[in-house]
Amino acid sequence: MTANTGPLxxxxxxxxxxxxxxxxxxxxxxxxxxxxxxxESPGLGDLMRFLGTSKGGMTGLFSLNNRGKxxxxxxxxxxxxxxxxxxxxxxxxxxxxxxxxxAMDRLGLGYDDVKKxxxxxxxxxxxxxxxxxxxxxxxxxxxxxxAASGMAAVQTDPATGAPGMLRNLxxxxxxxxxxxxxxxxxxxxxxxxxxxxxxxxxxxxxxAVAFLWPDGGMDAALLDDDVTRMPTLGANYSVTTLSDGYxxxxxxxxxxxxxxxxxxxxxSIADDPRFTSAKxxxxxxxxxxxxxxxxxxxxxLDDFLRVAEENDVPASRVNTIADLPSxxxxxxxxxxxxxxxxxxGNMREVRPAVVFSDTKLRVSRPAPMVGEHSDEIVSELGFxxxxxxxxxxxx
Numbered sequence: 037m038t039a040n041t042g043p044l045x046x047x048x049x050x051x052x053x054x055x056x057x058x059x060x061x062x063x064x065x066x067x068x069x070x071x072x073x074x075x076e077s078p079g080l081g082d083l084m085r086f087l088g089t090s091k092g093g094m095t096g097l098f099s100l101n102n103r104g105k106x107x108x109x110x111x112x113x114x115x116x117x118x119x120x121x122x123x124x125x126x127x128x129x130x131x132x133x134x135x136x137x138x139a140m141d142r143l144g145l146g147y148d149d150v151k152k153x154x155x156x157x158x159x160x161x162x163x164x165x166x167x168x169x170x171x172x173x174x175x176x177x178x179x180x181x182x183a184a185s186g187m188a189a190v191q192t193d194p195a196t197g198a199p200g201m202l203r204n205l206x207x208x209x210x211x212x213x214x215x216x217x218x219x220x221x222x223x224x225x226x227x228x229x230x231x232x233x234x235x236x237x238x239x240x241x242x243x244a245v246a247f248l249w250p251d252g253g254m255d256a257a258l259l260d261d262d263v264t265r266m267p268t269l270g271a272n273y274s275v276t277t278l279s280d281g282y283x284x285x286x287x288x289x290x291x292x293x294x295x296x297x298x299x300x301x302x303x304s305i306a307d308d309p310r311f312t313s314a315k316x317x318x319x320x321x322x323x324x325x326x327x328x329x330x331x332x333x334x335x336x337l338d339d340f341l342r343v344a345e346e347n348d349v350p351a352s353r354v355n356t357i358a359d360l361p362s363x364x365x366x367x368x369x370x371x372x373x374x375x376x377x378x379x380x381g382n383m384r385e386v387r388p389a390v391v392f393s394d395t396k397l398r399v400s401r402p403a404p405m406v407g408e409h410s411d412e413i414v415s416e417l418g419f420x421x422x423x424x425x426x427x428x429x430x431x
Contacts (some may be wrong), residue, residue, distance in 0.1 A: 042069020043395040047223065049130040050075060051105065052121075054082045056178070056205055057240060058134035058162050059101045060212035065130065065219065066104025066400045067388045073124060073413055074105040074404065078431055081109065081406050092379030093405060099383060104400025108414070109407035109431040112143060117429035121145070123417050126154050130219055134162035137172050147235040157233040158222045160215055166239035176240060181207040185244035190252050190270065211243040275354060277329070281337035285344060285351030290314065295347025299340045300331045377402045407431050 047070040051062035059074070059082065066072040076082055084098040111117040125131050125145070133140055140146050140161075147159045161167065164176030165184075182188045182201055191200035215238045225231045249257075254268050275282050287296040290313060294306040305311060305327060310320040317324050332340075337353060344351040355363055361372050361384065370387065377383050380402075388397040410430040411421035424430045 040069050040398065041396045042067070042398060043392065044220075044223075045069035047071070047130065048128045049073070049132065050121075050124050050128045051132045053132050053134040053162065055084060055134070056101050056208040057211040057215070057238075058132050058160075059084070060209060061160070061162070061215040061219070062132050063101055063104055063400075064212065064216045064388070067397055068220075069395075069398070070130070072105040073409075074102060074107045075121065075124070076107065076109050076406060078109055078111050078428070085406060091381055092377075094377060094380035094403065096380075096383075099377065099380065099403040100385060102403040103385065105404055106409035106413060107404035107407060108410040110410075111429050111431070114427065114429045116424060116427065118143070120414055120417065120419060120424065120429065122153070123419075124413075125150055125157065127417070128154070128157060129223065130158045130160065132160045132162070132215070136175070137161075137163055137167040151233060151235075155232050156226065158219055158226070158236065159233065160219060160236045160238065162211060162215060162238045162240070164240050166242065167237055171241075178205040178208045178240075181240045181244050185241055186248055186252065187244055190248065190268075206247075207240050207244040210247045211238060211240045214238055214243040214246070276332050278332050278335050278337045278340055282354040283337060283340065283351055284354060285349060287349060288314075292347075292349050293317070295344060295349040296328075296351075298347055299343040299349060299351070300328070300335050301339075301343075302331050305331070373399045375399075375402070379405065 044065060047065070049062055049065050049070045049072040051059065051072055052075045053059055053062065054076075062072050062074070074082075080086070082098065082102075084101060085093075085095060088095045088097040090096070108120075110120055112121050122145070131150070141149070147161070150157060150159060163172070164181060165171040165174060171184075176184075179188075179201055183199075185207065187207065188199040188201055191202060192198065193200060215236070218236050218238065222231070222234055222236060226233065251269055255265055273284070275284055285296065287293040290306075293311070293314075294303060297303045297305040309316070311317050311324055311327075341351060341353060360366055366372070373385050373387050375383060375385070383402070385399060387399050390397065407430070411425070414421050414424055414430060421430070
């Protein structure tokens with residue numbers, strides 16, 4: 037592992053969250069240099085350890101959301117196990133939990149309890165709907181928030197009118213990025229003396245709506261009756277089917293439209309009076325779509341992309357997940373990192389997305405096995421690891 041030069045070097049994080057919204061937040065903090073300790077309960081622990089493709093007791097899903105952490109299995113139902121957790125939190129800069137509202141209070145570790153012995157702590161509570169309100173008690177997963185936030189409605193099939201799901205956990209992940217940004221802002225405020233510790237409440241619903249609204253709400257933002265309404269930009273998104281593959285692109289300006297026609301091998305389409313301007317194309321959309329789709333089925337993907345590039349038309353082939361590691365730009369950017377995990381074998385991971393010129397980021401240590409660092413962590417806190425293990429407080 038490379039030397040820790042990340043911007044969060046020296047920051048200590050206790051991650052008591054499960055699934056993705058909290059763990060991915062903590063993993064990004066680890067990639068940025070923080071020392072992150074993942075606390076799991078005895079038994080199943082984090083269910084992500086058991087979902088999806090696996091080898092040697094490690095799933096790809098768990099690994100890709102939990103690298104960089106040390107892991108302790110802690111029985112907080114025992115008094116001595118709870119003492120360990122309290123001491124961990126007392127020594128931390130950040131604490132992350134994503135249990136339903138009230139769960140931490142019942143342990144005596146709600147924010148009001150914790151700030152008494154660690155007033156400088158950034159305490160992060162991630163939940164589905166928020167800590168209060170009519171739905172706050174409800175259990176959620178990503179697809180539930182996609183439905184509740186309007187995300188699924190935005191994916192409505194124009195042909196059938198049926199809403200659809202994004203087939204990745206977008207609401208979990210955007211919540212993680214929201215929490216990560218908020219944590220670093222709170223740490224910055226603490227550093228500047230604006231605040232000490234504080235409680236950050238991050239609702240998946242709020243995060244998803246905030247993510248959707250800047251473009252998805254563009255029509256709904258202006259409330260007067262006399263506004264000129266237009267479809268959202270994303271409403272026109274579609275995949276173009278060519279003779280031997282698929283691509284996506286946009287031809288917004290007249291010059292881009294002419295270039296798109298040229299890429300299809302029919303530049304003369306741009307001279308059709310129905311299509312010579314954006315206004316005319318909008319008024320004759322049905323004819324435009326059918327004309328372009330027909331000619332696209334005759335076009336070769338590689339030739340189309342070459343001519344599109346020559347005419348400065350934004351377009352890309354549709355890459356599959358399997359295509360990504362060999363994509364020339366992704367290879368150039370060194371997006372992927374391959375390395376050995378001591379039980380899961382060879383793994384492909386994505387490096388942190390941002391490149392810092394001075395405070396270099398790292399692909400932090402591989403994801404831990406359950407309880408891998410229990411003895412190490414409690415010993416650092418001054419506890420007798422053998423005793424705690426013998427009474428079942430750690431495992």
